[in-house]
Amino acid sequence: MAFISEVNMSYSSSHYMDDEYEKLFRRMNxxxxxxxxxxxxxxxxxxxxxxxxxxxxxxxxxxxxDLSLIITKAYISSDGGWFMDVFNVTGQDGNKVTxxxxxxxxxxxxxxxxxxxxxxxxxxxxxxxxxxxxxxxxSDRPGLLSEVSAVLTNLKCNIVNAEVWTHNxxxxxxxxxxxxxxxxxxxxxxRLSLVKELLRNVLGGGNRKRGAKTVVTDDSTHTDRRLHxxxxxxxxxxxxxxxxxDEKQRPNVDVVNWSDKDYSVVTIECKDRPKLLFDTVCxxxxxxxxVFHANIDxxxxxAYQEYYIKHIDGSPVKSDAERQRVIHCLEAAIERRVxxxxxxxxxxxDRVGLLSNVTRIFRENSLTVTRAEVTTKGxxxxxxxxxxxxxxxxxxxxxxxxxxQTIGNTILKVKGSPESVPQDSPTRSSIFSGLFKSRxxxxxxxxxxxx
Numbered sequence: 425m426a427f428i429s430e431v432n433m434s435y436s437s438s439h440y441m442d443d444e445y446e447k448l449f450r451r452m453n454x455x456x457x458x459x460x461x462x463x464x465x466x467x468x469x470x471x472x473x474x475x476x477x478x479x480x481x482x483x484x485x486x487x488x489x490d491l492s493l494i495i496t497k498a499y500i501s502s503d504g505g506w507f508m509d510v511f512n513v514t515g516q517d518g519n520k521v522t523x524x525x526x527x528x529x530x531x532x533x534x535x536x537x538x539x540x541x542x543x544x545x546x547x548x549x550x551x552x553x554x555x556x557x558x559x560x561x562x563s564d565r566p567g568l569l570s571e572v573s574a575v576l577t578n579l580k581c582n583i584v585n586a587e588v589w590t591h592n593x594x595x596x597x598x599x600x601x602x603x604x605x606x607x608x609x610x611x612x613x614x615r616l617s618l619v620k621e622l623l624r625n626v627l628g629g630g631n632r633k634r635g636a637k638t639v640v641t642d643d644s645t646h647t648d649r650r651l652h653x654x655x656x657x658x659x660x661x662x663x664x665x666x667x668x669x670d671e672k673q674r675p676n677v678d679v680v681n682w683s684d685k686d687y688s689v690v691t692i693e694c695k696d697r698p699k700l701l702f703d704t705v706c707x708x709x710x711x712x713x714x715v716f717h718a719n720i721d722x723x724x725x726x727a728y729q730e731y732y733i734k735h736i737d738g739s740p741v742k743s744d745a746e747r748q749r750v751i752h753c754l755e756a757a758i759e760r761r762v763x764x765x766x767x768x769x770x771x772x773x774d775r776v777g778l779l780s781n782v783t784r785i786f787r788e789n790s791l792t793v794t795r796a797e798v799t800t801k802g803x804x805x806x807x808x809x810x811x812x813x814x815x816x817x818x819x820x821x822x823x824x825x826x827x828x829q830t831i832g833n834t835i836l837k838v839k840g841s842p843e844s845v846p847q848d849s850p851t852r853s854s855i856f857s858g859l860f861k862s863r864x865x866x867x868x869x870x871x872x873x874x875x
């Protein structure tokens with residue numbers, strides 16, 4: 425026992441010394457952020473230099489993504505003990521970022537004031553809010569979101585925020601709920617136990633071959649990252665037989681080894697979309713890979729990404745099985761957030777049971793929710809849904825009109841392809857009032873320039 429105690433004390437002392445050395449190193453080499461609106465004609469250039477640490481790239485990308493900035497180009501280098509990134513970003517309107525409030529936030533979040541040593545140990549973490557977080561995982565089926573929200577409403581839980589993803593027959597959700605009466609987090613253990621039991625029963629109503637999971641947690645992990653982790657742990661990247669899946673829609677992902685430098689080179693080509701860079705970097709980070717260099721180009725409709733990676737133990741991808749796993753996991757990460765179906769946006773005054781009512785009406789009109797984002801701010805609920813017909817078919821204008829007449833007294837925006845809503849229908853562009861390269865191989869020159 426004395427020997428074990430000495431070992432533990434030695435380990436604690438060593439860990440403490442490493443921690444203190446890290447703090448000293450970062451104090452002597454504080455992160456530096458330079459924002460330049462003159463260097464590029466059509467984008468704001470953000471340069472970030474700091475001491476290197478596993479996960480720092482994800483932290484930077486997350487901050488920029490959470491500000492709804494569009495990353496059109498990026499160059500990453502983190503060989504040795506230093507991290508150097510250059511990002512070309514624009515606002516949602518495609519113009520340079522000139523809002524001083526946003527620019528100042530970037531400087532403070534990524535610069536010396538960010539206290540990087542603390543931040544970097546909890547990559548992807550937000551401050552805890554006054555709510556109870558519920559994580560749900562189970563088999564996807566029509567009406568699932570409606571049933572889940574109905575259970576929470578009956579238990580007097582108000583859903584203030586929610587993110588719901590579906591992929592490969594599975595559904596995952598992170599919901600933030602408050603007590604209907606107090607507006608605060610739910611703390612009664614018996615009540616929380618009942619919430620978990622009833623939600624588990626709802627989730628278990630689908631595919632019995634794969635489990636359902638309900639977790640009530642005070643963990644404050646960034647919601648998008650947590651959803652990726654949940655679906656990754658559920659192995660949603662193991663594709664089931666699906667005759668309806670269009671191979672042309674699958675992202676082009678490849679992994680090759682560059683033996684001269686002991687790197688594995690990941691190349692990705694797919695249709696660009698918001699948060700794509702976050703999704704791929706998040707997945708590589710959670711799979712314990714370190715990005716040493718990267719080249720990102722998303723100026724056009726297609727996105728091209730090249731990552732030069734090693735496992736956290738310093739080795740490249742070692743086998744074909746590992747290579748296939750990396751490919752499949754990155755494909756899944758990209759597909760989870762692909763917006764399938766007709767986009768419906770509802771903005772109205774928040775109230776308990778709103779989500780339950782809306783999703784019930786969707787279900788009654790044979791609509792399936794493929795993805796959902798629910799936010800509440802200043803007493804207003806802004807809900808975004810991607811919906812399809814129950815059998816995966818497109819949604820016609822008659823169904824939308826039926827929903828509009830049923831709900832009433834709220835506002836709905838309908839956004840979708842011309843096939844979803846006919847060209848001559850006024851619903852396609854108006855607001856309803858009353859509706860509740862793959863590149864053939866690796867660019868070795870890029871890596872050699874870092875040697």
